[in-house]
Amino acid sequence: xxxIVMVFISALTLVAAMQASAAGDAAAGKAKAATxxxxxxxxxxxxxxxxxxxxxxxxxxxxxxxxxxxxxxxQDPMMGGMAKSLTDADIANLAAYFSSx
Numbered sequence: 418x419x420x421i422v423m424v425f426i427s428a429l430t431l432v433a434a435m436q437a438s439a440a441g442d443a444a445a446g447k448a449k450a451a452t453x454x455x456x457x458x459x460x461x462x463x464x465x466x467x468x469x470x471x472x473x474x475x476x477x478x479x480x481x482x483x484x485x486x487x488x489x490x491x492q493d494p495m496m497g498g499m500a501k502s503l504t505d506a507d508i509a510n511l512a513a514y515f516s517s518x
Contacts, residue, residue, distance in 0.1 A: 441476070441506070446514025449507055452499065461518050471515040479512035 450461075453471065457463050461472030471479065485491035486500035487508070503511075 441509030441511070441513035443510070443513040443517045445506075446510035446512070449511055450514055453511070456495070461515050472518040474512075474515055476509075476512040476516040479515055480508055483508045483511065 453461075456465070456468045457471045461474075462470045482491065483500050483503060484505075486493060486496040487503055489497065491497075500508075
């Protein structure tokens with residue numbers, strides 16, 4: 418029983434560490450998000466039905482989608498170009514910002 422508890426605690430610690438390392442800086446993301454506002458709105462709410470709202474999206478979802486655009490796994494002429502220059506840190510920061518709204 419003691420061994421099971423230790424394994425469980427170790428697993429929880431590992432998950433927490435992974436989440437912490439993936440977490441971005443929302444303040445840095447806000448500064449970087451100025452280029453997103455043209456399509457996705459200044460507060461992450463798009464005025465155009467063709468572009469999704471980013472406000473309140475889950476951070477992990479945003480990270481996955483931005484990396485897919487950047488790496489060419491997801492195709493869109495506008496987003497592919499916008500995401501090409503983003504670093505992993507930029508993506509984490511943007512995700513932290515939009516998910517915090």
